[in-house]
Amino acid sequence: MSNAPYVNVLLRDARMVAEFLTATNGVTNTELRSAIDAVERLPTKDRLLSAPAVTQLAQIYEDLRKQVPFKQFYALRSGWRVFPSKWRRLWTAVMVLAAIAFMICTLHLTRIYNRGVEISAALTTLEQNEAEMRYGELERRLLDAQKQLGDELQYSNFGDAQTTNAGTGTAIIGSRVMRDNERFLLAREASHRLLYELVNLDQRVGTVKLMADSFQRQARYPVAGQQTVEGYLLSLGMKFGALSKSQKACPSGVDAGGQCINGGNGHSKNDFVYTGFFDPRLAGMRQAFCGSVGLLEQYALGKITKAEISKRNPFIGQLVYSFDKTLGVDTAESILRSCALRLNFYSGAFPDIEALNIDVQDTLNLYSLIILPAVYGALGAIIYFLRAFLNPQEPNEGWSRTVYRISLGALAGMIMAWLGMGLLGNDEAFKRIGLGLFAFAFILGFSIDVFFDLLENLVKAARKTVRQVGSADENALPKDPSKGQMAPPHNEPIVGQ
Numbered sequence: 001m002s003n004a005p006y007v008n009v010l011l012r013d014a015r016m017v018a019e020f021l022t023a024t025n026g027v028t029n030t031e032l033r034s035a036i037d038a039v040e041r042l043p044t045k046d047r048l049l050s051a052p053a054v055t056q057l058a059q060i061y062e063d064l065r066k067q068v069p070f071k072q073f074y075a076l077r078s079g080w081r082v083f084p085s086k087w088r089r090l091w092t093a094v095m096v097l098a099a100i101a102f103m104i105c106t107l108h109l110t111r112i113y114n115r116g117v118e119i120s121a122a123l124t125t126l127e128q129n130e131a132e133m134r135y136g137e138l139e140r141r142l143l144d145a146q147k148q149l150g151d152e153l154q155y156s157n158f159g160d161a162q163t164t165n166a167g168t169g170t171a172i173i174g175s176r177v178m179r180d181n182e183r184f185l186l187a188r189e190a191s192h193r194l195l196y197e198l199v200n201l202d203q204r205v206g207t208v209k210l211m212a213d214s215f216q217r218q219a220r221y222p223v224a225g226q227q228t229v230e231g232y233l234l235s236l237g238m239k240f241g242a243l244s245k246s247q248k249a250c251p252s253g254v255d256a257g258g259q260c261i262n263g264g265n266g267h268s269k270n271d272f273v274y275t276g277f278f279d280p281r282l283a284g285m286r287q288a289f290c291g292s293v294g295l296l297e298q299y300a301l302g303k304i305t306k307a308e309i310s311k312r313n314p315f316i317g318q319l320v321y322s323f324d325k326t327l328g329v330d331t332a333e334s335i336l337r338s339c340a341l342r343l344n345f346y347s348g349a350f351p352d353i354e355a356l357n358i359d360v361q362d363t364l365n366l367y368s369l370i371i372l373p374a375v376y377g378a379l380g381a382i383i384y385f386l387r388a389f390l391n392p393q394e395p396n397e398g399w400s401r402t403v404y405r406i407s408l409g410a411l412a413g414m415i416m417a418w419l420g421m422g423l424l425g426n427d428e429a430f431k432r433i434g435l436g437l438f439a440f441a442f443i444l445g446f447s448i449d450v451f452f453d454l455l456e457n458l459v460k461a462a463r464k465t466v467r468q469v470g471s472a473d474e475n476a477l478p479k480d481p482s483k484g485q486m487a488p489p490h491n492e493p494i495v496g497q
Contacts, residue, residue: 007047007054011039014061016076020068035060092389095402099382106375109222110438113367116215116360122208123357131205136347138198139334145191146337149184199341205351206344212356219363289349290339292316300332369417373441377413380445381406409445416441416451419458 018032035057042053049055065073221227289296292313298304310317331348338346345351385402397405420437444451 004044004047006049007039010054010058010061011036013065013077014057017061017064017068017073020072020076021064029064032057032060032064091399095382095385095389099379099386102375102379102382105223106379109367109372109375112215112219112222113364113372115211116219116364116367119208119211119215120357120360120364123212123353123360126205126208127353127357131201131353132347132350135198135201135205135345135350138194138201139338139347142191142194142198143334143337145187145194149187149191195341199343202343202345205353209351209356212360216359216363219367289316289335289346293336293339296332296336296339300336368437370414372438373413373417374410375413376438376441377409377411377416377445378406380413380442381409381448384409384446405448406445408448412444412448412451413441416444416454419454 014032014036018029018036021029021032035053038053039047039051039057042051047054049058068076221230295304295309295313295316299306299309306317331346334346334348385397385405388397417437420440444454
């Protein structure tokens, strides 16, 4: 009976080993090549396992196969060839380009995260300095100082007093002029100083708020074109009735986080739903109030009522409930003065610094616990594959194993971030490693064995802790020497009963 199928498998493996050894050592093994040629010259009917040529090839093959590592031999059996092929070059180029794109993406996401940390620190500083309270205080003091300055201009002569022939009268009038001049200079200096502090605080808060809003948009849409794709999908869902949206127009001037665009008209791709209620904190100062200065001036002079304002401008009419005197300050007058000074806010429409900081911190938590650890872990796995590409003797993994390995690296990075915030945050051994959270996630992605060792050590520590549960309480109870069992504690009498 012919053993040709088994001999053909032996020939295939022998050719693979000969090719690998030739590429590795640079010298062709003539003994193995001669044995292969001898078996190939045999007719099919003579290819028996007992044939001398086949026996000699099997012996030489077994001796040389030990020089091939198991990983390479398994890859050879799976179709890998040590000499580069067209598909191997293409796969290498794809992986290199993917690694470059992934590194650029990682740098971009890291830059967004670092920018968010700086913005959060600035918001925390404003919150600690009680910026909202300070803004209202400066606003009221500036109004009082400028009102006092106007009174001094109205009731003082400043050198225009008439002199008399009597020297005593001239001295009295001159002294009064000097006092009036000093009061005017003090009022003007106070007005200038308060104005500088108010404008400086307004610009600082406006800049930080603008940076926070920009950070939120960039953190939500870090990839170019992502917002366009999201809007297209949302519009497509509305087209087929999958989503229902309010089609009411957003009032002119409302600022709902950039949701109303095109001059205040509603847009089908936006998430904003007009509810009919407005908060001055959501209203842009210059867009909402300063565009209706005439109405505010007439209201401040008492020429029109709140009802008439609501008829002329529905949006301002929704906010007139805040146009009353608060702590002795006329809100309408305060708004007019803020518009004249080109300020971004007034005390009734000041942004909530704490809420802004909470939103920024929430986004930073998403980046620090999920996005960035996963990205760094996946990047470490990609670098691991790129190192294998540099060695021609290392077989390239297929696309399925590559995707699986990269996904495992990303998952390891995320789990490391969760453990780092809790179990490992105060561990001294973990701190001695000297790596940051993201750097350690990269190491875990590069060497997944480190991640599994970490999990195994955590499991051992958990088992040890579970075994100790209840042992401390049992050891604390005294034993009954007569029975060798735990004796309940004796009730001591209460002295003084």
